[in-house]
Amino acid sequence: MSARPTSPEQGARAEIVVDLAAIRHNVRRLRELTRAADRSGPKMMTVVKADGYGHGMHEVARAAREAGADWIGVATIDEAVALRDGHDRGRVLCWLGVPGEDYASAIERDIDVTASSLDQLREIARAAEQQGTTARVQLKIDTGLSRSGCTSVDWPALTTAARDAEQAGHVRVTGIWSHLACADEPEHPANDRQEQVFRDALAVVEETGLTPEVRHLANSAASVLRPSVHFDMVRCGIASYGLDPAPGVTEDLGLVPAMTLQARLSLVKRLAAGESVSYGHRWTAEQETTLGLVPAGYGEGLPRAASNRAEVWFNGKRRPIRGTLCMDQFVIDLGDDHATPGEVVELFGTGHDGAVTAQDWAEVVGTINYEIVTQIGGRLSRRHVDSEAGAS
Numbered sequence: 601m602s603a604r605p606t607s608p609e610q611g612a613r614a615e616i617v618v619d620l621a622a623i624r625h626n627v628r629r630l631r632e633l634t635r636a637a638d639r640s641g642p643k644m645m646t647v648v649k650a651d652g653y654g655h656g657m658h659e660v661a662r663a664a665r666e667a668g669a670d671w672i673g674v675a676t677i678d679e680a681v682a683l684r685d686g687h688d689r690g691r692v693l694c695w696l697g698v699p700g701e702d703y704a705s706a707i708e709r710d711i712d713v714t715a716s717s718l719d720q721l722r723e724i725a726r727a728a729e730q731q732g733t734t735a736r737v738q739l740k741i742d743t744g745l746s747r748s749g750c751t752s753v754d755w756p757a758l759t760t761a762a763r764d765a766e767q768a769g770h771v772r773v774t775g776i777w778s779h780l781a782c783a784d785e786p787e788h789p790a791n792d793r794q795e796q797v798f799r800d801a802l803a804v805v806e807e808t809g810l811t812p813e814v815r816h817l818a819n820s821a822a823s824v825l826r827p828s829v830h831f832d833m834v835r836c837g838i839a840s841y842g843l844d845p846a847p848g849v850t851e852d853l854g855l856v857p858a859m860t861l862q863a864r865l866s867l868v869k870r871l872a873a874g875e876s877v878s879y880g881h882r883w884t885a886e887q888e889t890t891l892g893l894v895p896a897g898y899g900e901g902l903p904r905a906a907s908n909r910a911e912v913w914f915n916g917k918r919r920p921i922r923g924t925l926c927m928d929q930f931v932i933d934l935g936d937d938h939a940t941p942g943e944v945v946e947l948f949g950t951g952h953d954g955a956v957t958a959q960d961w962a963e964v965v966g967t968i969n970y971e972i973v974t975q976i977g978g979r980l981s982r983r984h985v986d987s988e989a990g991a992s
């Protein structure tokens with residue numbers, strides 16, 4: 601499957617096109633990949649935080665559910681509440697809060713929330729008690745990422761308090777989970793250590809008498825690289841969008857990038873040899889050439905560090921960016937090829953025919969593909985299409 605978006609909507613200067621068929625394909629493909637490893641197969645959580653990594657949280661969640669995602673994961677309560685208000689009815693987990701967080705709005709919407717500490721557990725239990733309901737809570741153990749999560753030292757106290765709150769009817773502990781630091785480096789010794797700490801934490805949970813529905817540790821990279829940490833569920837973010845969770849490590853996973861960024865050439869002109877381009881004159885033409893002006897820049901979330909480095913796809917070839925990428929626009933080198941204003945440039949997309957991908961942009965600016973797609977936005981319009989069903 602490698603759908604190509606249609607050309608921009610009439611009049612669109614520059615736009616993000618997201619193929620929901622690619623999202624569905626990737627969710628199904630990840631399910632296949634994780635089932636190959638252990639036959640029963642873990643449940644699938646699709647992670648749609650940060651507006652679905654820039655792809656549109658609601659649309660991605662809907663496509664993922666259609667493809668069989670059992671859970672949707674987001675970072676904040678606000679995101680989870682927005683999903684419910686957008687009519688998502690399945691299981692939803694969120695995991696990042698601050699004191700005073702509006703747990704009540706999550707509890708009344710049947711959202712599973714996370715407790716990483718005794719204080720958080722108490723706040724959640726109190727909110728449920730005030731509502732006269734039971735909160736669904738998942739306990740997070742810090743197995744070595746040292747970000748959120750409860751330390752192993754405090755774990756027995758947290759699990760005991762959770763059991764007491766469960767017996768009092770204020771909470772139901774639905775899950776136990778953690779997050780890996782180095783899942784994209786399968787040989788890194790931290791993986792073994794974190795897996796062991798997680799198993800030890802699960803033993804404590806069992807001794808305490810808690811009976812969680814789901815135990816989960818794997819992100820996208822671990823889902824495809826480390827079957828021993830699948831447990832009951834995997835949490836797939838980046839791979840659901842068709843991007844490689846561990847570039848250079850994984851084999852071809854058969855995923856399809858869902859986001860294409862395209863723009864229409866604003867202007868085409870000849871540049872004489874010796875002339876220089878854009879702010880700071882950081883590129884000078886050695887010979888006469890044709891320049892195309894692309895009307896998107898760091899105001900649309902493109903990295904300025906791509907100046908003089910990244911390439912785009914135009915008329916069947918990669919074309920280099922020349923000079924500084926500006927707030928609203930940048931310039932590409934078309935050599936002696938013919939081009940007309942209004943023609944479509946693909947900044948990145950599925951990688952069809954060797955075209956440019958978000959991964960390519962990430963590599964030239966020294967970041968990860970996550971950051972490229974998540975930052976894209978600003979003034980761009982975003983259009984969701986369904987290459988299996990016609991435009992939606």
Ligand SMILES: *Cc1c(COP(=O)(O)O)cnc(C)c1O
Nearest residue numbers: 647779819820821835836837838
């Ligand atoms: C973002 C996130 C994920 C998804 O990670 P990917 O690498 O995008 O698959 C999973 N779990 C947690 C806790 C996260 O914050």
